[in-house]
Amino acid sequence: MSEIAAVAAPELPSSSRLLRRALRKPLGVISAVYLVLLTLACVLAPLIAPYAPLAEDLIHVQQGPTAAHLLGTDELGRDVLSRLLYGGQLTLLGVVECVAVLLIISLPAGLAAGYLGGWVDRAINVVVDLLLSVPGIIVVLAVLAVFGTSMTAAMVTFGVLGSAGVTRVVRSTVLSVREELYVAAARVSGVSEPRIVLRHVLPRIAGPVIVQASLFAAIALAIQTGLAFLSLGVAPPAPSWGGMVGEAANLINQDGWLLVPSGGIIALTILAFGLIGDTVRDATVEGWSATAAPAVRKARRPAAPAAAHPGPALADVPGPAGSWPADPGSDDAVLAVRDLSVAFDGPGGPVTVVDGVSFTLRAGEVLGIVGESGCGKSVTALSLLQLLPPNGQINGGRVLLGDQDLTAMTERQISGLRGKAVAMVFQDPTVSLDPSFLVGAQVAEVVRRHDKVSRAAARRRVLELFEQVRLPDPAAVARRYPHELSGGMAQRVCLALALAGRPSVLIADEPTTALDVTVQSGILELLRQLREETGMSIILVTHDWGVIADVCDRALVMYAGQVVEQAPVGALFREPRHPYTLGLQECNPQRWTADGDLPVIPGTVLPPAQWPVSCRFRDRCRFAASDCALAAIPLEHVPHRHGPGDREVRCIHWQELTPARSA
């Protein structure tokens, strides 16, 4: 029993906590105070009103505010302030009747529908749907046609009609509470149903119900005053706010002042109800989410817009370690990334997620970027074309395409390059295409963006592109919507989209992750073929070492925002030089022999906010030594046994690395 009791109700926004949160909002408090004071004033009208509501003073007719009449007088010399106070009685009473009926009907109905379910729920839903579709005002008028001057009848009717919407809200809240674990726990431990409802369900629905009731009170007030304005439901000469607006309307040719106090008090009171509703709603929502939504800003341009003059030529740019010998392959470098850093806005300031990444992409090569989730590989890929979300920004480094620095470009400048010089495909192809357009039309739009051709020519080019990505029956595919395509076909369409501008660089961010294994190999084969046919260079971001082995020429291994190793793929697999890479190779289930447990790398990756300046893999590394914690670890060049080349590793002990078992 105690174990079950230990499944305590979680930190709910209980009524008292909700109240406390609501009280912290000034507008809501002011509105509540205003309403309380107003109600008191109207109830006490006989005591505090300076004049009787029907007392005429034909000498001082239609005066503006004076000392004797604070809000002026109407066309019969009656004091406006007094009439407002007396009139408020009727008006506020109407609102109270309306909201009372609303709650009396909707609370039990919503509870029953949500809690009991079954046919009760279905029956109530049918009634609710019907009531919601009835044109409310006409029914109210029909009631008034029958019951003459009874505002109560009208307000009750409106309350009944409005209860449909609130019933729905109560029902959905009850449904969500019913499924919570602690309710099931309470039930199992024998708490009776009524007690469950009282202790667990009711507090949860308090918030939404108050919101709905306040908003409804605002509407009810508008309706009540509107009906009074039309002289329905009130018997003159009894004062009412709506009636006073009507009287004032008759006098607009002469004097508009009377519209102000009458309309003003209605507007203020409606506003007060509305603000209370908004306040309670905000307070309820805040109770559910622990952290406020992160600040979203427009994507920022890098600080130095140096696009006017070209940057240094690629061959002159020093390597990350400063003493990197110029390697013979750099003459045909297509893209050079130097010291790229990306940060995201966090609750405590910007958090770096990509830290000084550098690499060079040569013509016609496939470069893999591999790492586990959260290492920064996708962010790196997105930042190359300035496609980061609004809360991220590049805060260091350069991305050189030829002699242009992509990080320093304006949105307009880089938009001209996107799709044309550098194209990109993403992870989930089915959501990467606009669901409202035929795929053929989407690709045609991109074609016409890059080549100024006629629609017919664009259509032909679309079919060409679809053939290039080996889609069966290109014409039929072009006439489909994205949701009608399989994952593999959708990814081929995305590739066709990317190829439309004849790019020299293709960035593929986890292009096969969302696809079935059997489809994956088809896409990878396609990438190989495209590289052969077009000579374009490919950056392939993935977490799957099989993909690296299958397609890539070279690969970067990323860990905690940094490049920890870079090598030709063969060397990377045969002789890893970084403990992380080594560990990953050892963990590969395909290398595992059946004696002993499957090796794992102990520990977990640190979140970005906790990355140390020194080695970030230290806590999980079996070669770690005291000097690993002293300072930032630089990338070192590793001599490559099988030829000249660019192997790098970020480890000061790489020479001591020995695999746990021979490969």
Place this chain on the structure above:
Amino acid sequence: MRSLIIRRLAVSLPLIVVVTVLTFVLESLVPGNTARAIIGASGSPAAYQRLRVELGLNNPLWYQYWQYLDQVLHGNLGTSVFTGEPVSTLLNQRLGVTLSLVLLATALCGVVGVLLGVVSAVRGGGVGRAVDVLSLVGLALPGFWVAIILAAVFAVTLRIFPATGYVPPSDSVGRWLWALTLPVIALALAGVASVAKQTRDSMKDTLAREYIRTLRASGIGRRSIIWKHALRNGAIPVVTVLGLVFVSALSSTVFVEAVFVLPGLGSMAVTATSQHDIPVIEGIALYFTVLVVIVNVLLDIVYAMLNPKVRRA
């Protein structure tokens, strides 16, 4: 698509039935029934009984309702207690006025609201705050009061627009629009804010989707992304809100037509209420309900046109 319409109509039929039942039941509650109202207090009991039989009021209630329904299906909505004219004639004369008013107001809400919503979603900041304030203002200011203020300022004081009266489009389209300007603005004010808000939320949500990123990565221009792709996808909830705006505007004609003295269904409803003219109220309830049903069907069609998954299902 056709099955969609049929399904929607099937669901709506009970609604029309319910509304007619409601109003019919209400009529039977009139203290002193119709016969008494016609005969007056001075009529002899025999004459009263004869009239009752003539009007079929001696039959059980459900039979009376059945007869009423039968009449309605044949286009006979009864006669006005007050003027003696057939209800259908009375209402058909006024239908055009109310429809012009409500359709123009809904269209205005749509155009202005969507513009405001898109701008505030894309640009944020000032426009967004303006939309929030407008929302609050639209909610707080009672519709009839706004109508009066508009009339007071633009009609009475500045004399730009007429304060009252309606000009049919067959007479002059220009003057038709001119006479309807102030009433349309009064009706549209509350709706613009809710359309703008919904558009803004919907656009913000759509602009965060992956396919927008693909379009950006393909080099498609900003204008095309916002107005062609994002708006097309974000329009669906906006269409729903526009439907609600239409229904709300229909209800508000009751007040606005009274202020601007327009000979529409709304002002007729008010007159009929104060005259206890039940057949007319029943007729208007029926007309309003049918209009709401038609709008819902049209909305479903638009929704299907916008959403290929529904269309191709």
